[in-house]
Amino acid sequence: MNRRAFLFAAVAASAIPVAGRAALAASDLKVIYIGGEDCPPCHRWAKAYKAKWLASAEFRGVTWIEIDPPRFREAYQERYWPGDLKPILDQIPRKTGAPRFLIVRDGLLVSNQFGGTKWEATLADLKTLLG
Numbered sequence: 001m002n003r004r005a006f007l008f009a010a011v012a013a014s015a016i017p018v019a020g021r022a023a024l025a026a027s028d029l030k031v032i033y034i035g036g037e038d039c040p041p042c043h044r045w046a047k048a049y050k051a052k053w054l055a056s057a058e059f060r061g062v063t064w065i066e067i068d069p070p071r072f073r074e075a076y077q078e079r080y081w082p083g084d085l086k087p088i089l090d091q092i093p094r095k096t097g098a099p100r101f102l103i104v105r106d107g108l109l110v111s112n113q114f115g116g117t118k119w120e121a122t123l124a125d126l127k128t129l130l131g
Contacts, residue, residue, distance in 0.1 A: 028107075029129060030063045031122070032088065034100040036072020042099045045116035058123065061130050072098040105129060 035042035053059055069080050076095035078086060088102065089095075091109040101122040103111035111125040 028105060029061065029126075030065055030088075030102075030104040031126065032065045032067060032085070032102040032104065034067045034075045034102070035098045036075050037068060037070050039072035039098045041116050042068075042072065045099045045119060048116070049119050058126055058130060062126070075100075103129065 035045075054064075065085070067075050067080050067085075069075055069077070074080065075098055076089065076092070078089065081089045087107060088104050088109060092100075092102070092112065097114050099114075099116055099119075101111070101113045101119060102109060103122065103125055110129065111122060113119070113122045113125075
């Protein structure tokens, strides 16, 4: 994970009330965005959806992780996936393309959507999982 994504995660976590953090830990639901700083489709997704996502109730119910290396072709390299995310990387059947949206529950990959147009499908999966 690059410094920007790490910083964002730290700021986002500090903005969550203590009660919200307990709910996050209890659900163990993660949404992982895989992109790249040089990825035009990733920039289009961010422009169209990211602000609304970050302000959503669903965002507050999950742990959000961004894998956003300088080149999207590097996004599936282990060095961008910290140790606790390595088992998730191993579960991705085809390690190409961006943007990709993963939903992980209790360490298992439960949704794997590829392409900016698949964001709506990711949200639908997430809403089902959040109940």
